[in-house]
Amino acid sequence: MTTVNVNGVDHQVDVDDDMPLLWVVRDVLGMTGTKFGCGAGLCGACTVHIDGEAQFACQTPIASVGTSKVTTIEAMKDSPIGKAVQEAWIDTDVVQCGYCQPGQIMRACAMIAKSPQPTDAEIDEVMYTNLCRCGCYPRIRAAIHKATGAGKVAA
Amino acid sequence: MTGADTDTMAISRRGLLRAAGASAFAIAIRFDGAGAAIAPASFTPNAMLSINAAGAISLSLPKTEMGQGVYTALTMMIAEEMEVTAQSIAILLPDGATGRFGKVTQDTGGSTTIRECWEPVRQAAADARGALIAAAAAQWKVAPGECSATDGQVIHAASKRALPYSALVASAATMKLPEKTLVKTSGYKVIGKPQHRLDSPAKVRGEAEYGIDVRLPGMKVATLAQAPVFGGTLDSVNEAAAMAVKGVVQVVRLPDAVAVVADHYWAARKGLEALSPTWKDGTNATASQAAIMASYAKAAQGEGASAMAEGGLDAAMMAKAMAGATKKISAVYEQPFLAHATMEPGNCVVHVKDGGCEIWTGTQIPGSARDEAAKAMGVPADKVILHNRLMGGGFGRRLEPDYILRAIEVGKQVQAPVKLIWSREEDMQHDLYRPFYHDAIEAGLDADGKPIAWTHKITGSSIMARLYPQYYKGVDADAVDGSVTTPYTLPAQRVEFIRHESAVPTSWWRGVGGARSAFVVESFIDELAHAAGADPIAYRRSLTSDPRTQAVLDMVAEKSGWAAPAPAGRARGVALIHTWDTYMAQVVEVEKHPENGVKVVKVTAVVDCGQPVNPMGIEAQIEGGVIFGLTAALFGEVTVADGRIEQSNFHDYRLLRISEAPVIETHIIPSSQTVGGMGEPPVATIVPALANAVFALTGKRIRKLPIAKVLTA
Ligand code: FES
Ligand code: FES
Numbered sequence: 081m082t083t084v085n086v087n088g089v090d091h092q093v094d095v096d097d098d099m100p101l102l103w104v105v106r107d108v109l110g111m112t113g114t115k116f117g118c119g120a121g122l123c124g125a126c127t128v129h130i131d132g133e134a135q136f137a138c139q140t141p142i143a144s145v146g147t148s149k150v151t152t153i154e155a156m157k158d159s160p161i162g163k164a165v166q167e168a169w170i171d172t173d174v175v176q177c178g179y180c181q182p183g184q185i186m187r188a189c190a191m192i193a194k195s196p197q198p199t200d201a202e203i204d205e206v207m208y209t210n211l212c213r214c215g216c217y218p219r220i221r222a223a224i225h226k227a228t229g230a231g232k233v234a235a
Numbered sequence: 236m237t238g239a240d241t242d243t244m245a246i247s248r249r250g251l252l253r254a255a256g257a258s259a260f261a262i263a264i265r266f267d268g269a270g271a272a273i274a275p276a277s278f279t280p281n282a283m284l285s286i287n288a289a290g291a292i293s294l295s296l297p298k299t300e301m302g303q304g305v306y307t308a309l310t311m312m313i314a315e316e317m318e319v320t321a322q323s324i325a326i327l328l329p330d331g332a333t334g335r336f337g338k339v340t341q342d343t344g345g346s347t348t349i350r351e352c353w354e355p356v357r358q359a360a361a362d363a364r365g366a367l368i369a370a371a372a373a374q375w376k377v378a379p380g381e382c383s384a385t386d387g388q389v390i391h392a393a394s395k396r397a398l399p400y401s402a403l404v405a406s407a408a409t410m411k412l413p414e415k416t417l418v419k420t421s422g423y424k425v426i427g428k429p430q431h432r433l434d435s436p437a438k439v440r441g442e443a444e445y446g447i448d449v450r451l452p453g454m455k456v457a458t459l460a461q462a463p464v465f466g467g468t469l470d471s472v473n474e475a476a477a478m479a480v481k482g483v484v485q486v487v488r489l490p491d492a493v494a495v496v497a498d499h500y501w502a503a504r505k506g507l508e509a510l511s512p513t514w515k516d517g518t519n520a521t522a523s524q525a526a527i528m529a530s531y532a533k534a535a536q537g538e539g540a541s542a543m544a545e546g547g548l549d550a551a552m553m554a555k556a557m558a559g560a561t562k563k564i565s566a567v568y569e570q571p572f573l574a575h576a577t578m579e580p581g582n583c584v585v586h587v588k589d590g591g592c593e594i595w596t597g598t599q600i601p602g603s604a605r606d607e608a609a610k611a612m613g614v615p616a617d618k619v620i621l622h623n624r625l626m627g628g629g630f631g632r633r634l635e636p637d638y639i640l641r642a643i644e645v646g647k648q649v650q651a652p653v654k655l656i657w658s659r660e661e662d663m664q665h666d667l668y669r670p671f672y673h674d675a676i677e678a679g680l681d682a683d684g685k686p687i688a689w690t691h692k693i694t695g696s697s698i699m700a701r702l703y704p705q706y707y708k709g710v711d712a713d714a715v716d717g718s719v720t721t722p723y724t725l726p727a728q729r730v731e732f733i734r735h736e737s738a739v740p741t742s743w744w745r746g747v748g749g750a751r752s753a754f755v756v757e758s759f760i761d762e763l764a765h766a767a768g769a770d771p772i773a774y775r776r777s778l779t780s781d782p783r784t785q786a787v788l789d790m791v792a793e794k795s796g797w798a799a800p801a802p803a804g805r806a807r808g809v810a811l812i813h814t815w816d817t818y819m820a821q822v823v824e825v826e827k828h829p830e831n832g833v834k835v836v837k838v839t840a841v842v843d844c845g846q847p848v849n850p851m852g853i854e855a856q857i858e859g860g861v862i863f864g865l866t867a868a869l870f871g872e873v874t875v876a877d878g879r880i881e882q883s884n885f886h887d888y889r890l891l892r893i894s895e896a897p898v899i900e901t902h903i904i905p906s907s908q909t910v911g912g913m914g915e916p917p918v919a920t921i922v923p924a925l926a927n928a929v930f931a932l933t934g935k936r937i938r939k940l941p942i943a944k945v946l947t948a
Contacts, residue, residue, distance in 0.1 A: 099501045103500050107501070111441075113441020153440065156440070173851050174435075175435050175438045177625070177628045178438030179445060182441040214628060216858075217892075217893040
């Protein structure tokens with residue numbers, strides 16, 4: 081049995097140590113907001129927070145999580161940054177298919193927690209890891225600026 | 236398992252959804268899953284609409300949502316005619332059933348949704364409104380013509396009376412529906428006005444349910460390996476090793492694939508590794524990219540079937556027209572195989588039981604996929620229930636039922652509901668790819684440099700011939716779309732099609748035939764403009780007398796600042812299309828880039844798609860389509876070695892990243908003309924616009940994609 085703390089709740093799970101956090105969250109805990117895109121750390125669809133840091137859940141063996149606190153998209157509406165980012169995402173009409181968006185939002189929130197008004201260069205550097213097949217990038221950028229009050233879009 | 240209407244709503248498990256702090260996003264949502272309480276509809280005027288006793292309107296969405304925004308646009312069309320707000324309508328994703336919506340098919344692709352639905356969907360809503368008005372008029376004993384609907388109620392202005400829809404549904408339900416209530420042709424309150432997407436709140440919170448998110452009691456999760464070489468078969472597996480993995484419950488062998496069934500995906504995946512399947516590669520074992528490309532070039536030497544109406548000009552007539560030219564230009568263009576790479580990999584849940592099956596998946600073809608599933612099961616269609624879900628991207632991939640049929644093959648051997656998830660590697664290596672195309676094109680120019688003769692031979696796979704062999708007469712009507720009819724006046728023109736197939740299976744890919752044509756025609760027109768020493772926009776404009784075509788060119792020139800030279804180190808290119816009943820022009824500004832050869836700085840897009848439905852949706856489609864097209868133009872290529880696809884994941888099948896995305900500026904020309912399609916046009920236009928910008932920047936003409944590979948070779 082492994083204990084994992086997700087969104088403030090301890091869960092006991094009976095899984096192999098190498099099982100990625102992604103599949104623990106999705107298939108064992110039944111929280112499907114975190115998405116499977118590549119399984120190889122190449123797309124960011126599975127991004128969650130581990131002690132506040134954005135991480136690829138598909139590349140995080142459950143045994144490596146230990147007592148760290150995992151936060152998933154399901155909890156973001158309860159955090160001030162999460163709420164502001166989600167509202168900005170809605171206002172900016174960022175989503176298309178939406179499949180990458182939980183991951184995008186998780187990475188954006190972790191960035192904003194450290195850098196409350198990220199520049200375009202910072203956005204490029206941090207959000208680079210998260211792919212969007214629908215091509216929502218200009219709006220992701222605009223929504224981050226909107227959420228952080230800068231209201232400025234790269235020219 | 237037949238008869239029960241089990242349509243479900245994939246957006247949210249919470250009855251009522253509210254966007255944080257914004258009441259504008261309050262949408263009544265049906266619960267997902269069987270057995271959830273649903274208020275009985277009191278008035279069901281047609282297959283799309285129902286209005287319950289409380290006056291709440293539900294729309295059974297006739298098309299499928301994969302990100303393109305029809306969830307919002309179709310709802311707007313209903314809202315307009317029913318005189319309510321779009322966000323007050325509850326949207327249901329209906330089960331698949333051929334004929335369910337009459338003439339409107341559930342199939343969603345080829346930029347057809349708005350065009351196909353414009354009349355019938357608005358008519359369905361207008362008829363519902365007409366019935367409510369008739370019900371009120373009867374109650375008030377006045378003529379229906381004296382009444383009107385507004386704001387969810389019927390009013391009789393003369394007597395200042397009003398009744399909300401809720402007070403009318405019971406009597407409307409018992410009345411004979413009035414014939415064809417007139418739809419609006421102007422004075423729109425919803426159509427053409429910016430509308431925020433109705434599916435955003437659930438999607439940003441991770442509450443939206445995609446096919447891959449479906450969970451059922453007792454459900455198992457499976458993953459699979461398919462014969463790596465096209466046409467190969469399964470040879471051996473180490474079943475004992477797979478079964479020894481904790482959580483693995485079953486191995487399912489198929490002729491050309493093998494699946495491991497487990498308690499969860501990770502166990503299935505580890506089981507599959509332990510299984511170490513081996514394969515008999517079959518006759519394609521030595522297929523290589525070079526050989527495939529050579530076979531296309533060779534096939535292109537043959538004579539094709541004329542794609543022109545009535546056969547058009549024959550070879551002798553063309554030769555005569557060509558003989559009058561003062562100059563001839565010819566070029567060969569090649570476009571590679573491409574994978575769809577939807578962000579949500581292939582998946583499908585199947586429960587085979589009671590002489591039929593129940594399916595949960597995201598598909599662009601819920602009706603025909605159900606029919607295909609029934610065929611595979613050997614049962615009548617009414618023994619199959621197909622619940623559709625939101626899709627994490629479609630782009631044509633989910634116009635194919637293969638992943639559903641695969642899940643059925645597995646599910647037939649499993650005594651439980653089973654979710655089959657494809658790994659990204661399986662998804663990329665067992666796609667049905669965008670076809671490889673070889674285009675040979677030649678123009679004869681007059682003394683002014685204008686084309687007086689134009690021959691174009693297209694050699695490629697025919698998706699139409701595979702899907703509709705009964706109609707195929709030697710020309711793939713989709714593949715030649717945008718080649719036979721170009722935006723230009725071409726006095727003597729011949730377009731031929733040669734069908735040629737390889738081991739690589741092919742299918743629809745966002746942009747379809749019109750995009751393959753746009754790359755060739757718009758690149759070649761640019762070559763002609765250059766040969767004529769003419770400005771690329773002025774040259775294009777001189778070849779058309781159509782005012783809408785000229786208007787998009789004029790506006791793109793103005794908005795992109797075309798008349799002024801590009802900033803130092805930059806260059807611009809243009810492309811124009813008129814396909815899918817939409818006119819679009821784009822100007823792309825580029826500069827050199829050390830890694831990719833070129834960086835796209837800015838894209839200016841102008842569209843005339845007729846009457847816009849949701850301007851915000853159009854802008855999003857253009858931005859997304861441009862980026863989707865840039866990925867293809869810059870990096871997109873799938874290649875074959877030893878009979879198998881070489882690329883496997885996003886490290887070797889690159890997508891554009893946020894740091895590489897240009898600024899995209901969109902301008903919509905106001906119009907009340909017939910609605911046009913929006914999904915494909917931006918993809919079709921950006922590729923040649925970029926290729927032409929690269930030529931302007933580097934002097935290198937792009938006749939082969941992807942561009943980054945050509946420039947950095
Ligand atoms: S699924 Fe984890 S990075 Fe793609
Ligand atoms: S919204 Fe579809 S992948 Fe990003």
